Amino acid sequence: MIETPPLREALIQAGIALLAEGGPAALTLRQAALRAGVSHAAPAHHFSGLPGLLTAIAARAFDTFAQTLQTARDGAGDDPRARLHGICQGYLTFAATHAGLFHLMFTAPEVDRRDPALDPAAALSYQILQQACRPFATHPDDRLEVSVWSMVHGYAALGFCTPAPPRPMAKPPKFSDLLDELLRS
Amino acid sequence: MIETPPLREALIQAGIALLAEGGPAALTLRQAALRAGVSHAAPAHHFSGLPGLLTAIAARAFDTFAQTLQTARDGAGDDPRARLHGICQGYLTFAATHAGLFHLMFTAPEVDRRDPALDPAAALSYQILQQACRPFATHPDDRLEVSVWSMVHGYAALGFCTPAPPRPMAKPPKFSDLLDELLRS
């Protein structure tokens, strides 16, 4: 099952660790190479420069993201509403605990988001949310999942789910309340 | 009225131009200094390093952002629903046409978002949206503006409003439809 060169995997893991420890600024090619025990130019044989490494890490992040959504859904019971709430909670928890990966997945400008390597896990994530929204559709060509995804993503990106909400907001409302309000339409 | 040193203003304008032309990677201290016609170390006398310049540009971006929302609202007539739609459309248009500034305002990790320089315009932006949401509140302590802001921001950040939507989506739904759906609750 190990088809990918071991160094490539080691560099991805080193990059994830650097990102978690020192934020996006600490994730450099040379540091990743140093942590993997190779010379500074070795990564060039496995990634197309820094953007390549970041994109590979983003792809890996989408994998664990989809898995997080899946387990959050499965752990929320059988009620459709509870399942959708669980998925959104998983989304917010992932964004808060893996802020670096989250930033890489969605907003880091160096990542090539058209890379096919992102496709499988990204599509799976979308399908998980889409499927959970289906019981709430009012008519067949409903696009409720876009509303939910936009809202939960905006809620996470704006920082409502972190300990430091934007300044105009002393106490941000809980996302679950917003979701219930949206589903009541 | 000109209380700020002229070079500071020139550097901010140069930075905005660099950002618009070459994206976030092109916005460097040295290039901004070069374009302003000063030496590479001159910016240090007006900003606390690169994060300082980026934060100042973000503050400037919030100014024009608030102004954009305001004119979008005023140009949408008197109907509360039309006004809210106009504001959201202004939000999405700003995000699409000033992607660099938008990224700086909300997601660039180098920007110090607790800088008080961001406060006035950011608070004004929030108040504009909050005020436009008030007619739709069902009970006094409603937080509808958080729902709307999260949704429109997520919609913009996920790229639905750009010519290249995320891959699972061939034809993203129009945001105005999502907003109507939310308001129907």
Added chain:
DNA sequence: AGATCAGCTTGACACTGTCAACCTGCCGCG
């Protein structure tokens, strides 16, 4: 056995942010 080549190293280059030292003209004050 010998050619091939992926994978890694070394070395160099341009570019970046940042710091220290220095210059310079202006402004306030003795």
Added chain:
DNA sequence: CGCGGCAGGTTGACAGTGTCAAGCTGATCT
């Protein structure tokens, strides 16, 4: 009036970065 201080600009240097070119090396295939 003279002069000290200093905001604001310069030059020069340094470490760190991404990226490229050249070379080495060991396994693999013919």
